[in-house]
Amino acid sequence: MPLPPHALATVAERRGVDARAFQQEILPAGQPVILRGLVDDWPAVQRGQASARSVCEYLMEFYQGKVVPLLIGDPAARRHIFYQDLMAGLNFERRPATIFDGMRLLLGQLDEADAPAIYMESLPVADCLPGFAAAHAMPLLGNAVSPNIWIGNAVKVQTHFDLKLNLACLVAGKRRFTLFPPDQLPNLYVGPLDFTPAGTPLSMVTLDNPDLARYPRFQQALDAAQVADLEPGDALYIPYAWWHHVESLEPFNILVNYWWTQTQSPVHNYDALLHAVLAFRDMPAEQRQFWRQMFDYFVFETGGEALGHLAPEHRGHLGPVTPEKLAAIKAMLAESLGRR
Numbered sequence: 034m035p036l037p038p039h040a041l042a043t044v045a046e047r048r049g050v051d052a053r054a055f056q057q058e059i060l061p062a063g064q065p066v067i068l069r070g071l072v073d074d075w076p077a078v079q080r081g082q083a084s085a086r087s088v089c090e091y092l093m094e095f096y097q098g099k100v101v102p103l104l105i106g107d108p109a110a111r112r113h114i115f116y117q118d119l120m121a122g123l124n125f126e127r128r129p130a131t132i133f134d135g136m137r138l139l140l141g142q143l144d145e146a147d148a149p150a151i152y153m154e155s156l157p158v159a160d161c162l163p164g165f166a167a168a169h170a171m172p173l174l175g176n177a178v179s180p181n182i183w184i185g186n187a188v189k190v191q192t193h194f195d196l197k198l199n200l201a202c203l204v205a206g207k208r209r210f211t212l213f214p215p216d217q218l219p220n221l222y223v224g225p226l227d228f229t230p231a232g233t234p235l236s237m238v239t240l241d242n243p244d245l246a247r248y249p250r251f252q253q254a255l256d257a258a259q260v261a262d263l264e265p266g267d268a269l270y271i272p273y274a275w276w277h278h279v280e281s282l283e284p285f286n287i288l289v290n291y292w293w294t295q296t297q298s299p300v301h302n303y304d305a306l307l308h309a310v311l312a313f314r315d316m317p318a319e320q321r322q323f324w325r326q327m328f329d330y331f332v333f334e335t336g337g338e339a340l341g342h343l344a345p346e347h348r349g350h351l352g353p354v355t356p357e358k359l360a361a362i363k364a365m366l367a368e369s370l371g372r373r
Contacts, residue, residue, distance in 0.1 A: 106150025206286030
């Protein structure tokens with residue numbers, strides 16, 4: 034059986050964090066942090082404290098008719114966004130709807146315990162609620178990072194990770210995040226890369242009732258887990274690639290989050306991973322060990338700067354990336370893949 038939430042380690046908390054402390058203390062530490070009361074003064078948070086209907090009416094002041102994907106779950110799934118049995122498909126559908134219609138559906142089913150999952154996820158605020166960001170400043174990040182909004186009922190989002198840094202701000206309802214460090218990957222029993230509910234792979238282990246006979250190493254993941262319970266006005270910083278399970282605990286919930294990256298990769302990370310799988314996974318063990326050393330040296334630079342003994346202009350493809358060099362490398366890779 035899983036550890037109850039109170040038996041798991043809790044995420045560290047801070048209050049009164051400003052941009053300097055966030056950039057110089059929290060980000061370099063690489064650990065999740067609850068930022069209590071960070072957005073208490075947001076108008077949407079204050080309207081949400083009044084009622085679900087009040088905050089919906091407030092959001093409509095910014096709405097200009099954008100049609101968005103509305104996720105409707107299988108009622109038998111008990112609002113757990115996941116796969117069907119035997120991975121025959123996903124246990125929900127997405128249909129086009131207006132935000133107004135989505136919120137009307139939510140408000141109409143607040144008191145229905147058997148209501149299906151109803152969820153509008155990761156909606157770019159600049160597109161669907163223009164003006165909201167200007168009325169809800171995020172001083173920790175400035176104006177360069179545009180937020181997304183998530184509106185739904187008491188859904189469970191299966192354990193996953195993001196290839197970005199994440200600042201999640203709770204506007205209405207309550208949410209519980211259960212987080213796992215990136216090094217718990219082997220203990221989370223991950224699903225496929227190319228068949229997922231939202232683009233990133235999931236843990237196949239249900240958090241509230243894990244099958245430890247089938248997934249015995251998951252207990253080690255639980256031992257490393259941290260729990261964060263958020264109230265309206267609180268925020269949670271989730272570092273890059275930390276796994277997180279998200280549970281909305283009330284019939285109506287709104288979250289606004291900010292994703293950003295510290296560097297921009299010229300190629301998609303998953304593409305590089307799949308290319309490496311094709312190139313190296315089926316090699317004999319001793320050959321894979323050689324290529325592991327090559328990756329450690331040239332990619333991850335565990336022994337220091339790769340080719341640091343050479344002047345940058347003499348490092349060939351591994352020197353500083355210019356637009357011309359990037360185009361040449363992409364052309365070379367495309368030609369190589371086309372020959373195979």
